[in-house]
Amino acid sequence: MPVTREKIQLMSASEIDRTLVRLAHEILEKTEDLSRLAFIGIRRRGVPLAIRLAQKIKSLENLDIPVGILDITLYRDDLSTIAEKPVHNSTDIQFPVTGKDVILMDDVLYTGRTIRSALDALFDLGRPARIQLLVLIDRGHRELPIEAKYVGRMVQTSGREIVEVKFMEVDSIEKVLLVERLD
Numbered sequence: 001m002p003v004t005r006e007k008i009q010l011m012s013a014s015e016i017d018r019t020l021v022r023l024a025h026e027i028l029e030k031t032e033d034l035s036r037l038a039f040i041g042i043r044r045r046g047v048p049l050a051i052r053l054a055q056k057i058k059s060l061e062n063l064d065i066p067v068g069i070l071d072i073t074l075y076r077d078d079l080s081t082i083a084e085k086p087v088h089n090s091t092d093i094q095f096p097v098t099g100k101d102v103i104l105m106d107d108v109l110y111t112g113r114t115i116r117s118a119l120d121a122l123f124d125l126g127r128p129a130r131i132q133l134l135v136l137i138d139r140g141h142r143e144l145p146i147e148a149k150y151v152g153r154m155v156q157t158s159g160r161e162i163v164e165v166k167f168m169e170v171d172s173i174e175k176v177l178l179v180e181r182l183d
Contacts, residue, residue, distance in 0.1 A: 013174035024056035045107035068093030098126035112144035
């Protein structure tokens with residue numbers, strides 16, 4: 001893990017929540033058939049996003065959106081550089097993805113490689129009617145032609161900077177930070 005220093009807090013807990021409310025409204029406005037909608041969170045921090053957005057839509061429309069968890073560990077193109085023995089958590093999707101309008105969710109969109117891996121993993125489970133991407137933060141620097149339909153916030157970063165999303169469910173704290181590598 002690189003040594004970093006915190007530069008600035010990009011979002012507080014209340015700002016994250018307000019952003020999720022806005023994203024829930026955007027999803028409702030842009031989705032033609034809510035009965036085909038499903039959320040899939042990319043394991044780790046895409047999962048709280050998917051769960052929270054499903055809860056927000058439930059409170060707005062009294063509609064239950066199915067939520068799945070996607071583990072992309074074995075689909076990564078950098079698998080050998082992550083760890084000697086990468087930990088594979090399970091994918092947990094309790095509904096058929098075939099024919100669904102899937103909104104794939106992750107915390108930060110950077111090079112696009114995580115999303116490419118997620119698409120590979122998702123298509124191994126079936127053939128969705130449509131896949132859209134939702135991210136809390138889009139920081140640019142794409143290496144693949146991948147674009148999010150729903151974006152919480154665009155943040156311009158340098159190559160030395162890292163966006164760290166902290167969710168209560170994973171990190172026991174709630175905020176988004178911009179940090180800089182010191183190595």
